[in-house]
Amino acid sequence: MEKQNYDAGLPVTNAPFNLCVRHGDLIFISGLPPFDQEFSRAVREAREQGRPIPPFPNPPFAEQVRLVMDNMKKLVEAVGSNMDCLLKVIVRRAIVSRFPFSIFYLIEPRRVVVLRVLHTARDPKLWPRPKRKAP
Numbered sequence: 341m342e343k344q345n346y347d348a349g350l351p352v353t354n355a356p357f358n359l360c361v362r363h364g365d366l367i368f369i370s371g372l373p374p375f376d377q378e379f380s381r382a383v384r385e386a387r388e389q390g391r392p393i394p395p396f397p398n399p400p401f402a403e404q405v406r407l408v409m410d411n412m413k414k415l416v417e418a419v420g421s422n423m424d425c426l427l428k429v430i431v432r433r434a435i436v437s438r439f440p441f442s443i444f445y446l447i448e449p450r451r452v453v454v455l456r457v458l459h460t461a462r463d464p465k466l467w468p469r470p471k472r473k474a475p
Contacts (some may be wrong), residue, residue, distance in 0.1 A: 348418035350411050351380030354387045356425040367419050372411050374404035404453065 346360040353375065361368045376382065382394045399407075412424055 346415055346418045348411075348414040350383075350414060351375060351377050353380050353383040356466040359411075363417050367421060368417065369412060372408050372415075374399070376407060377438070384412065421464055 343361050343363040345358040348360070349357075350359060353373070355371065357371050359369060359372060379394070379397060382418065385391075386393050416423055416426070
C-alpha cells in the first residue's frame with residue numbers, strides 16, 4: 341500500500357507536515373489549525389521570507405472550532421469519505437500549555453454536541469480548581 345497526501349485546496353502555510361494522509365483504507369488528519377485564508381497567507385509569506393510568524397489573531401473559540409471542522413470536512417470528502425466515518429476527533433483551542441484540554445464531541449446535522457472536556461495535564465496540581473465563595 342502506498343500513502344497519499346491530500347490538501348483539499350485548504351490554505352497553505354508551508355508547515356513541515358501533511359494535513360491529510362491516506363494509507364489503504366485509513367485516513368490520518370493532523371495539525372489542522374484554526375487559520376482562515378488571510379492568516380494562512382500571512383504565515384506562508386512570513387515563512388517564505390524568513391520573517392517571524394505573525395501573532396495569532398485568536399478569534400472566539402466557537403469560530404476556531406467551526407474553521408477546523410469545516411476544513412476537516414473538506415479533507416475527509418477529498419479522500420472520498422465523510423464525517424460519519426470518523427473514529428476519534430480531538431480539538432485543542434490553542435497550544436497545549438495555554439489550553440491543556442481535549443474536547444470530545446459528536447457532529448450532528450445542525451449542532452456540535454460536546455461529550456466530554458478532559459484536562460490533559462498529568463500532574464493534578466495543574467488541574468483547575470473550582471472557585472469557592474468565602475463563607
